[in-house]
Structures are given as C-alpha cells and as structure tokens.
Amino acid sequence: MKKIYLKDFIKTGDFGPVKIGMKKQHVINLLGEPDSDNDFGSGTFGLLYSWYEFFFDKKTQALKSIQNDHLQANCSEHDEMILFKNDKFEIDTWFLKINHDITYKEVKEILKRENISFSEEKYWDNDIIKFESGVFLDFDDRDDIWEIYEDGTTKKDESLIINNKENFVLNGIRYFPEYD
Numbered sequence: 001m002k003k004i005y006l007k008d009f010i011k012t013g014d015f016g017p018v019k020i021g022m023k024k025q026h027v028i029n030l031l032g033e034p035d036s037d038n039d040f041g042s043g044t045f046g047l048l049y050s051w052y053e054f055f056f057d058k059k060t061q062a063l064k065s066i067q068n069d070h071l072q073a074n075c076s077e078h079d080e081m082i083l084f085k086n087d088k089f090e091i092d093t094w095f096l097k098i099n100h101d102i103t104y105k106e107v108k109e110i111l112k113r114e115n116i117s118f119s120e121e122k123y124w125d126n127d128i129i130k131f132e133s134g135v136f137l138d139f140d141d142r143d144d145i146w147e148i149y150e151d152g153t154t155k156k157d158e159s160l161i162i163n164n165k166e167n168f169v170l171n172g173i174r175y176f177p178e179y180d
Helices: 007-011 024-031 078-082 102-112
Strands: 002-005 036-039 043-051 054-059 064-066 091-092 119-123 126-130 136-140 146-148 155-158 170-176
Touching: 002 007, 007 091, 007 170, 024 043, 091 170, 102 126, 102 170
Parallel strands: 002 091
Antiparallel strands: 036 043, 043 054, 054 064, 064 170, 119 126, 126 136, 136 170, 146 155
16 A cells, blocks of 8 residues: 655655646556546546545546645544545645644744745735645635524624634645646
8 A cells, every 4th residue: 555645745746656647547546446536517527535636637638736625624524634545545644633723834834844945925815835846735814714594694704714824724735737
C-alpha cells in the first residue's frame, strides 16, 4: 500500500504517483476505484477519493487539477473529509487533525519551522499560501455561515465571522496549474 504525503504534495504538485496530465484510467490504476466518478457538465469530470478531488478534461481525459476543499472542522464528518484509505493508498495528513481547525498563523508557523518556502498571495480576492510547486492553501473567514430556522428562513451568523486574517481557518489544499 502506498502512502500519499500531503507535505510532499505541496512541495511537488504530485499526489504520490499521480501527476497532472495523466489519463483517468491511469489514475484509477494507481489509486484504485474512486468513491465516485462525477460528470460536472462543464467540460470536466472528477474522481473523488473521500474529498480528495481529481478533475479531468472531458475531451482529453487528462488530469488538470487536484484539491480537497473540505478541511474545515465545522461538521461531524470531518474525519471522512481529510482521511482516506483503500487497498491501494492512504493519506498521511501531516499537520491536519480530526475535528480541529488550523489557522493561517499556525500554518505559517509550521511551514517556517519545517523550512518550507512559501509566498502569501491573493487568489480570486482570497488570501492564500502558495508554494513553489504551484500548490496553494486557501483560508476562510467564515463569512458564509448562515443559520437556518425551522420555517426555512435564513440569517447570516455574524458572530462566527473572523476579522483577523491570521485567524482565518484552513479551507482547502489545491493545485490548479492551468490558472497559475
């Protein structure tokens, strides 16, 4: 069984043996059968291994991006969102911990301690930490959390919004080389 190290992914852009440009069947041969195979109807389809998502170009069948944008611990299935194991591989989650959010500040401290180079940038008006590989981490200020009442009405929960960037919580790990 292979171990996929998220630390190596951020450094190289390779998800273990999986590289951008590989064909769908090659990825399945390496990682095993996915939890789901989705047609997004937009010229792309994706394989999901838990919430590790692999997006392919429908026309070429080539892998074009990899992400997990379910890293926040604000749900009861957090372990299922960051852990994965099948008969071919398992995820080494590095600094991610079950049911524990990690802040922008904490991530920077870990990266500095481990001597991993990064830059702080903006991506679609969001603060990100980007690596030389092109992989990046994005963070959330929780501005989009809403309360839903029994009658179906909603209200933004202003009390959960994080105003200090250093306290934003890790939301996703992504590699979209075509947008680099």
